[in-house]
Amino acid sequence: MILNEAEAVLDPVADIDGFLLCCLVDASTGMILASRKDQDDISMPTAAAGAAEIANVLSLLAGELPMDGLEDVMVTFRSQLYVIRLMSEDPDPNILLLVILDRTRANLALARREIRNFCVNFAA
Amino acid sequence: MSQVPGLRRARQLTASVLPIRAADGDPSLIAGRLRKLDAAGSTGMLPFSGGGDGAIYFRDGKVIYAESDRTPGPAASTYQAYADGLPPLGRIMAIRAVTEPIIDAALELFTAQVRQAKFRPARLPDVALSSGIGVETLLAEIGRRQRLMKQLSAVLTPETVVSRNPHLRSDSVRISAGQWALLIRVTHGSTPRNLAWELGRSVFCTVVDVYRLLVLRLLLAAGQVPENGLAVMSFVRAASLKKGDTMPVIDARTAAEDAL
Numbered sequence: 001m002i003l004n005e006a007e008a009v010l011d012p013v014a015d016i017d018g019f020l021l022c023c024l025v026d027a028s029t030g031m032i033l034a035s036r037k038d039q040d041d042i043s044m045p046t047a048a049a050g051a052a053e054i055a056n057v058l059s060l061l062a063g064e065l066p067m068d069g070l071e072d073v074m075v076t077f078r079s080q081l082y083v084i085r086l087m088s089e090d091p092d093p094n095i096l097l098l099v100i101l102d103r104t105r106a107n108l109a110l111a112r113r114e115i116r117n118f119c120v121n122f123a124a
Numbered sequence: 125m126s127q128v129p130g131l132r133r134a135r136q137l138t139a140s141v142l143p144i145r146a147a148d149g150d151p152s153l154i155a156g157r158l159r160k161l162d163a164a165g166s167t168g169m170l171p172f173s174g175g176g177d178g179a180i181y182f183r184d185g186k187v188i189y190a191e192s193d194r195t196p197g198p199a200a201s202t203y204q205a206y207a208d209g210l211p212p213l214g215r216i217m218a219i220r221a222v223t224e225p226i227i228d229a230a231l232e233l234f235t236a237q238v239r240q241a242k243f244r245p246a247r248l249p250d251v252a253l254s255s256g257i258g259v260e261t262l263l264a265e266i267g268r269r270q271r272l273m274k275q276l277s278a279v280l281t282p283e284t285v286v287s288r289n290p291h292l293r294s295d296s297v298r299i300s301a302g303q304w305a306l307l308i309r310v311t312h313g314s315t316p317r318n319l320a321w322e323l324g325r326s327v328f329c330t331v332v333d334v335y336r337l338l339v340l341r342l343l344l345a346a347g348q349v350p351e352n353g354l355a356v357m358s359f360v361r362a363a364s365l366k367k368g369d370t371m372p373v374i375d376a377r378t379a380a381e382d383a384l
Contacts, residue, residue, distance in 0.1 A: 009216070026220065028302075028329060028332065029224075029328065030362070043364065045363040046364045049360045049363035052359050053358065088213065123211060123213040
């Protein structure tokens with residue numbers, strides 16, 4: 001995590017049921033800007049790098065097909081949920097939020113709504 | 125850019141380097157030196173010279189600023205935005221605008237064959253981060269970026285000459301405003317490094333953006349034959365590789381032959 005000063009801004013995300021990890025990632029460079037973590041099992045750099053690549057690939061797809069911009073991505077693993085959300089509609093800056101949730105404890109619909117609200121307030 | 129007086133000072137300081145210290149451009153030695161400064165909670169400046177002049181500034185063992193004469197420094201307007209009351213995203217972007225050139229300069233100092241001089245007290249730059257970057261965090265990020273640059277090196281380096289692809293209509297491709305700004309500045313003899321200076325952006329970011337424009341075939345790199353040897357940039361591989369692992373370069377033709 002590069003920006004120590006930014007860690008506190010992620011507090012609301014850490015309150016989501018089933019929260020395991022979240023980080024703000026600069027998708028253009030893959031650099032983690034700020035992070036919060038409740039579990040050490042997950043490699044933050046690898047998860048952040050994967051989220052950045054997913055967002056970049058899907059943004060490329062959105063550029064080639066008649067779609068409005070990418071909003072969020074949900075990836076379901078057997079034990080975890082990954083929610084990747086772009087922090088602003090403008091691709092410059094290309095900052096995304098990755099939230100990893102424990103699938104047994106999280107409600108995806110509620111979590112997605114809380115993440116969306118967080119992002120709206122974050123950019124306001 | 126703001127780093128010129130500081131670099132002149134760094135050059136003066138490194139001129140007095142003792143002979144025994146004059147060949148310590150090994151990145152592992154530099155990393156060891158930074159760790160010692162971290163452990164000691166040092167405040168001051170570590171000047172570099174040789175492959176490029178520059179300096180890394182510390183406060184209480186944290187890196188608060190770095191500069192290199194081979195990478196652009198932060199834009200002057202950044203500091204004002206950093207100080208102003210901004211919404212969280214704006215504030216993070218302002219901090220990032222200062223942090224990115226610092227990491228870019230540190231990456232350059234680690235990559236070029238630079239010599240360290242004696243660490244000494246110095247007036248800290250006004251543009252420095254208020255809470256610095258931990259040395260281990262900085263080293264991890266530099267390592268990740270070096271692995272990405274190694275992945276790209278088969279196709280692209282900061283010194284590779286690039287040109288616009290004359291056979292493609294760029295108006296048919298949707299790219300970001302930053303990539304567009306880069307694309308329209310490409311002229312005869314452009315390299316990622318001089319484009320970075322022109323745009324006032326980090327060299328690393330510019331290399332990555334140029335690579336993405338190469339993939340989109342909007343740019344061509346000198347000597348590149350994409351069909352035969354496409355180096356694939358992967359953030360995941362760069363993040364998860366252990367020390368000593370090699371970075372595979374995927375040759376599309378060989379891979380196809382292997383599959384047959």
